[in-house]
Amino acid sequence: MFSNKDEFKLAFLERLERMHGKSFDQTSKQDQFQTLGTMVRESISGQWIQTNEQYRMNQEKQVYYLSIEFLLGRLLKQNLMNLGCLDIVEDGLKDLGIHIEDIDDMEDDAGLGNGGLGRLAACFLDSLASLAYPGHGMGIRYRHGLFEQRIVDGFQVELPEQWLKTGYVWEVRKSDLACNVPFWGTVEVKLEMGKETYRHVDAEYVSAVPHDMPVVGAGNETINTLRLWNAEPTTLRIPGNVLKYKRETEQITEFLYPDDTHDEGKILRLKQQYFLVSASLQTIIKQFLTQHKDIKLLPRYVHIQINDTHPSLAVPELMRLLLDEHSLSWEEAYQITQTTLSYTNHTTLSEALEKWPEDLFQRLLPRIYMIVKECNERFCQELWEKYPGDWSRIERMAIIAHNQIKMAHLAIYGSYRVNGVARLHTEILKHREMREFYEWRPEKFCNQTNGITHRRWLLKANPSLTKLLTEKIGKDFIKEPSALEKLHHFRNDSGVLQSLYDIKKNNKISLSNFYFKTTGQLINPDSIYDVQIKRLHAYKRQLLNVFHIFYLYQQLEENKSLTITPRTFIFGAKASPGYYFAKKVIKLIHSLQRKIQANPRIREMISIVFMENYRVSLAERIIPAADVSEQISTASKEASGTGNMKLMMNGALTIGTLDGANVEIAERVGPENIYLFGLTSEEVMRYDQEGGYVSTDYYHHDSRIKNVMEALQSDFFGHEREQFDMIVDALMSHNDQYFVLRDFSSYVDTQKRLADDFQKDSLQWQQKCLVNIAESGYFSSDRTIDSYANEIWGLTREVRV
Incomplete structure (x- = not known):
C-alpha cells in the first residue's frame, strides 16, 4: 500500500485536506479515521x-x-496488519503527532x-x-x-x-x-x-x-x-x-x-x-x-x-x-x-x-x-x-x-x-x-x-506476546499456527516464563487504566483477573460464578481473620431484551458488587467488574489481561465455545466443565494445565432422560448453598429483595434446570485449588500458561476452514494464490 512512511504521510495529508476541506490542524480524529479508512479501501x-x-x-x-x-x-488496524503496512502507517501517524489507537477508537x-x-x-x-x-x-x-x-x-x-x-x-x-x-x-x-x-x-x-x-x-x-x-x-x-x-x-x-x-x-x-x-x-x-x-x-x-x-x-x-x-x-x-x-x-x-x-x-x-x-x-x-x-x-x-x-x-x-x-x-x-x-x-x-483467527486474537490483540513468540520461535506461527507448539521447548526457561508474567501484568495494568478512564474506578492489577465474557444465558451459568463470589463474601464476613488471594471477577455480557431471567442475573451481579464495595476490608480481596456494552473491541482489551477463563456451562449444553480458545491463546487458564471444545482443549493441554469440575455430559443427559435430580437436596445438605440462597430471600439486599425471586424459583421450584446447585461444591473446591496454585508458585503457573499458548494453534480457524474445504466444500489448497 505504501513503501515508506514519508510516502504515506504525504498521501495522507493531501487526502485529508481534500476530503474535509480543512487544514490538518483543524481536522478531528473522526476526520482522520474516515480519511485513512477510505485510503485503505480504495488502495x-x-x-x-x-x-x-x-x-x-x-x-x-x-x-x-x-x-x-x-x-x-473494528477493521482499520486488522486490514492494515493483513496488508503488511501497519508499522509504516503507525510510524507515519506518530510523526504527525497522531496515535493510531486514537484513530482506531473512532471506528464503531x-x-x-x-x-x-x-x-x-x-x-x-x-x-x-x-x-x-x-x-x-x-x-x-x-x-x-x-x-x-x-x-x-x-x-x-x-x-x-x-x-x-x-x-x-x-x-x-x-x-x-x-x-x-x-x-x-x-x-x-x-x-x-x-x-x-x-x-x-x-x-x-x-x-x-x-x-x-x-x-x-x-x-x-x-x-x-x-x-x-x-x-x-x-x-x-x-x-x-x-x-x-x-x-x-x-x-x-x-x-x-x-x-x-x-x-x-x-x-x-x-x-x-x-x-x-x-x-x-x-x-x-x-x-x-x-x-x-x-x-x-x-x-x-x-x-x-x-x-x-x-x-x-x-x-x-x-x-x-x-x-x-x-x-x-x-x-x-x-x-x-x-x-x-x-x-x-x-x-x-x-x-x-x-x-x-x-x-x-x-x-x-x-x-x-x-x-x-x-x-x-x-x-x-x-x-x-x-x-x-x-x-x-x-x-x-x-x-x-x-x-x-x-x-x-x-x-x-x-x-x-x-x-x-x-x-x-x-x-x-x-x-x-x-x-x-x-x-x-x-x-x-x-x-x-x-476455531478462531489468531491474526485478530493474538497478533492484533496482544502485540507484546506476539513479539515474544516471534523472538523465541520465529515467525512460522503467523502463517501456520500449529508452529506455536515450538513454545514447549521453553517450558523450563525461567526467562521466558518471567517474560510471560511481565506481559500479562502489563496487559492487566492497561485494562485497569482503560477501566479507570471510562468509569473512574480502579482494578487491582495484582489480583487474579477471573474473566467470564459471553452471552448472558442460564446454561452458560454466570449464576454459578456469582454464587461462588457470594460464598467468598460470606466467608470473609463471617471470619474476620480470613484472607484470600485477591481476585477481580470480570463480567461482560448482554442479555436479550426479553430474557428476564438473564436480566435478573445482571442485576444480582451489580447488587453484590455494591455490597462488596461498601465493605473496605472485603473489597481489598474480592471485587466485581461488569464491563458495560460488551463487544469485540472490548474483548480485545480484556482477553490479553485475563488470568482465568470461566467456561462453566452445564455439560452437554454448549456446542463449542470460542471464547475458551481466545483466552487460552493469550495464556489464561481455563476453569470449566467437560463441555463443548473444553474437552478437546483438556486433551491437548493435559489435566494438570486446566481446572475441570462438575458433571459430565453423560451424567447430565442421564438426569435429563431419567430424572432423579432434586435441587432442594443440595439446599438442605450443603450449608454454603443454603447460606447464599437464604441471603437472596432475606433483607441482605434491602429493598431489592424481591428482584431475585425469579432466580430462587428457577433453582428451587423449577428444580434447577442447569444444575447450578449440583456443581456448586465441585466448582468452589476447584476455585480454591486454582487460587492456591496462582498464589504459591508463579513460575509453575506461567508454565501452565505457556502450555496453553503452545497448544492453542490447533484451535485456529485456519485449521477449521481447511477441514471444511476438504471434507465438505470440495476445495483444495491448490486454489491458493
Missing part, C-alpha cells in the same frame, strides 16, 4: 476486482457462507452480530481470505444491530446501537445489483403443455440492495467479499398504503433479532431470514450463469454453507429458483439442492432449533410453503419406506408436524453435510439430539471443531 479496490476476475477466469468453485450474524469488530464496532455465532463467521471470513480460498459471506446490513447496553442502578437498559451514524467507511453500495424479494400474495397454478407452472401473484416486493465489504487476506493478494443486504422500497408493485409499506420494508433490516414474542415479531424475523436467503441465492445463481449456461452444473462450481438454522430457507428457495425459474423437474432440483447446500448446527438446546407456525408461514411465503410441504410429504414417504409402520418416528422427524415447520429438519433434509462444531457436540447430535436423522443418513454427519 485495495484494484486487487479486489482482480481477485474476483481470477476466480472467474480460473472457473474456481466458490463458497458462500450464509449467516444472520457477522460480528466483525459494526452492529452485525451478538455473540459466538457471529464472531465465528467473522473468523471464518478472515481465514478464507488468508488461505486464499474463494469464499464469501452473505448477511444483513442491520442499521441498529442488537442494542447498546447501559447499566442504570444495576439494571440493563437497551439503547439503539447507532453504529452507522457517521456512515461505514468499508462498504460500497451497489444499487445496480439490487434484486426483489416477494412476500404475501398467492400462488397461481396453471397447466402449460402438460406441466404445472407456478406464479407468485399479488406479492409485496422488497428491494434487496447489496453493500459490499472487502475481506482482506493476510500476506497474500486475496480480497474476498462480505455482501450485506439492505431492505428498501421498490417500485415494482406499489401497495395501497405506501407509508405502511415503506415502514414495514425498512423494519426488515432495522434490528438484529427483533422480539418474536408476538406474531408481529415472528413475521419480521421470518421476513429477515427469507430476505437474506432469497437475495443471496438469486445473486449467486445470476453470477453463476454469467460463466456457466447449464444450471445443472451448479454443485460443481458453487457450495453454500448454512450457518445455524436462520438461513434454512435456502433449501426451499433454491428449489423454487430451480423449479420455477429454470423449469427443472422436482428430482433434478432436489439433487442439485442437496449437493449444493450444507448445514452447520450450533446447539443442543431444543428451544434454539427454530420452529414457525404453519399458518403464518403459509401466508407470508405462499410459494415457499408449497415447496416445504412437498418436501415434507416426500420425506415422510421415504421414511415410511425405510421404517414401515413406525408412525411415531415419522412424526418426530417430519419437517411439518403439529402445525409447526421445523427449520433444523428442513436443513438436514436439504443438505449435503450436517456438521457439529466440536467433537462432543457432534457426538451428542448423532446419538441424542438428531439420532434418528443420523440413523436415516449417517453419511451426512461430520464434525468441524470451531
Whole structure:
C-alpha cells in the first residue's frame, strides 16, 4: 500500500485536506479515521476486482457462507496488519503527532452480530481470505444491530446501537445489483403443455440492495467479499398504503433479532431470514450463469454453507429458483439442492432449533410453503419406506408436524453435510439430539471443531506476546499456527516464563487504566483477573460464578481473620431484551458488587467488574489481561465455545466443565494445565432422560448453598429483595434446570485449588500458561476452514494464490 512512511504521510495529508476541506490542524480524529479508512479501501479496490476476475477466469468453485450474524469488530488496524503496512502507517501517524489507537477508537464496532455465532463467521471470513480460498459471506446490513447496553442502578437498559451514524467507511453500495424479494400474495397454478407452472401473484416486493465489504487476506493478494443486504422500497408493485409499506420494508433490516414474542415479531424475523436467503441465492445463481449456461452444473462450481438454522430457507428457495425459474423437474432440483447446500448446527438446546407456525408461514411465503410441504410429504414417504409402520418416528422427524415447520429438519433434509462444531457436540447430535436423522443418513454427519483467527486474537490483540513468540520461535506461527507448539521447548526457561508474567501484568495494568478512564474506578492489577465474557444465558451459568463470589463474601464476613488471594471477577455480557431471567442475573451481579464495595476490608480481596456494552473491541482489551477463563456451562449444553480458545491463546487458564471444545482443549493441554469440575455430559443427559435430580437436596445438605440462597430471600439486599425471586424459583421450584446447585461444591473446591496454585508458585503457573499458548494453534480457524474445504466444500489448497 505504501513503501515508506514519508510516502504515506504525504498521501495522507493531501487526502485529508481534500476530503474535509480543512487544514490538518483543524481536522478531528473522526476526520482522520474516515480519511485513512477510505485510503485503505480504495488502495485495495484494484486487487479486489482482480481477485474476483481470477476466480472467474480460473472457473474456481466458490463458497458462500450464509449467516444472520457477522460480528466483525473494528477493521482499520486488522486490514492494515493483513496488508503488511501497519508499522509504516503507525510510524507515519506518530510523526504527525497522531496515535493510531486514537484513530482506531473512532471506528464503531459494526452492529452485525451478538455473540459466538457471529464472531465465528467473522473468523471464518478472515481465514478464507488468508488461505486464499474463494469464499464469501452473505448477511444483513442491520442499521441498529442488537442494542447498546447501559447499566442504570444495576439494571440493563437497551439503547439503539447507532453504529452507522457517521456512515461505514468499508462498504460500497451497489444499487445496480439490487434484486426483489416477494412476500404475501398467492400462488397461481396453471397447466402449460402438460406441466404445472407456478406464479407468485399479488406479492409485496422488497428491494434487496447489496453493500459490499472487502475481506482482506493476510500476506497474500486475496480480497474476498462480505455482501450485506439492505431492505428498501421498490417500485415494482406499489401497495395501497405506501407509508405502511415503506415502514414495514425498512423494519426488515432495522434490528438484529427483533422480539418474536408476538406474531408481529415472528413475521419480521421470518421476513429477515427469507430476505437474506432469497437475495443471496438469486445473486449467486445470476453470477453463476454469467460463466456457466447449464444450471445443472451448479454443485460443481458453487457450495453454500448454512450457518445455524436462520438461513434454512435456502433449501426451499433454491428449489423454487430451480423449479420455477429454470423449469427443472422436482428430482433434478432436489439433487442439485442437496449437493449444493450444507448445514452447520450450533446447539443442543431444543428451544434454539427454530420452529414457525404453519399458518403464518403459509401466508407470508405462499410459494415457499408449497415447496416445504412437498418436501415434507416426500420425506415422510421415504421414511415410511425405510421404517414401515413406525408412525411415531415419522412424526418426530417430519419437517411439518403439529402445525409447526421445523427449520433444523428442513436443513438436514436439504443438505449435503450436517456438521457439529466440536467433537462432543457432534457426538451428542448423532446419538441424542438428531439420532434418528443420523440413523436415516449417517453419511451426512461430520464434525468441524470451531476455531478462531489468531491474526485478530493474538497478533492484533496482544502485540507484546506476539513479539515474544516471534523472538523465541520465529515467525512460522503467523502463517501456520500449529508452529506455536515450538513454545514447549521453553517450558523450563525461567526467562521466558518471567517474560510471560511481565506481559500479562502489563496487559492487566492497561485494562485497569482503560477501566479507570471510562468509569473512574480502579482494578487491582495484582489480583487474579477471573474473566467470564459471553452471552448472558442460564446454561452458560454466570449464576454459578456469582454464587461462588457470594460464598467468598460470606466467608470473609463471617471470619474476620480470613484472607484470600485477591481476585477481580470480570463480567461482560448482554442479555436479550426479553430474557428476564438473564436480566435478573445482571442485576444480582451489580447488587453484590455494591455490597462488596461498601465493605473496605472485603473489597481489598474480592471485587466485581461488569464491563458495560460488551463487544469485540472490548474483548480485545480484556482477553490479553485475563488470568482465568470461566467456561462453566452445564455439560452437554454448549456446542463449542470460542471464547475458551481466545483466552487460552493469550495464556489464561481455563476453569470449566467437560463441555463443548473444553474437552478437546483438556486433551491437548493435559489435566494438570486446566481446572475441570462438575458433571459430565453423560451424567447430565442421564438426569435429563431419567430424572432423579432434586435441587432442594443440595439446599438442605450443603450449608454454603443454603447460606447464599437464604441471603437472596432475606433483607441482605434491602429493598431489592424481591428482584431475585425469579432466580430462587428457577433453582428451587423449577428444580434447577442447569444444575447450578449440583456443581456448586465441585466448582468452589476447584476455585480454591486454582487460587492456591496462582498464589504459591508463579513460575509453575506461567508454565501452565505457556502450555496453553503452545497448544492453542490447533484451535485456529485456519485449521477449521481447511477441514471444511476438504471434507465438505470440495476445495483444495491448490486454489491458493
